[in-house]
Amino acid sequence: MATKKQLEIFFSDKIHNPCPRCGHRSFSIVTETDETPVDFAILSHKEDAIFTSPYMSCYMVTCDNCGYIDLFSRAFINQKIQATGEDHK
Ligand SMILES: [Zn+2]
Numbered sequence: 001m002a003t004k005k006q007l008e009i010f011f012s013d014k015i016h017n018p019c020p021r022c023g024h025r026s027f028s029i030v031t032e033t034d035e036t037p038v039d040f041a042i043l044s045h046k047e048d049a050i051f052t053s054p055y056m057s058c059y060m061v062t063c064d065n066c067g068y069i070d071l072f073s074r075a076f077i078n079q080k081i082q083a084t085g086e087d088h089k
Helices: 003-012 073-088
Strands: 027-029 040-043 055-063 069-073
Touching: 003 069, 003 073, 055 073, 069 073
Parallel strands: none
Antiparallel strands: 027 055, 040 055, 055 069
16 A cells, blocks of 8 residues: 555656646545545446456545546556565665
8 A cells, every 4th residue: 555655756757637627736635544545446346347356446636626536546556656666676
């Protein structure tokens, strides 16, 4: 699991477009505590779903101006952050 600080670094490196709804450029990572990003799951009950499990775990980011929500794959981001950390060892 990534910390809020690791996600802030990841998003500042990868995300460059403003909010798709209002054009604002300030976003917040949704957390349970100050440093623990919330674990939001997308459920899928379709038998032909492409997922191998019934849910997909996500990080949640909201626009500070209008509240628009974006979801990002935890598995994908955790893998990228882990790979980046190993590059710097
Ligand atoms: Zn917005």
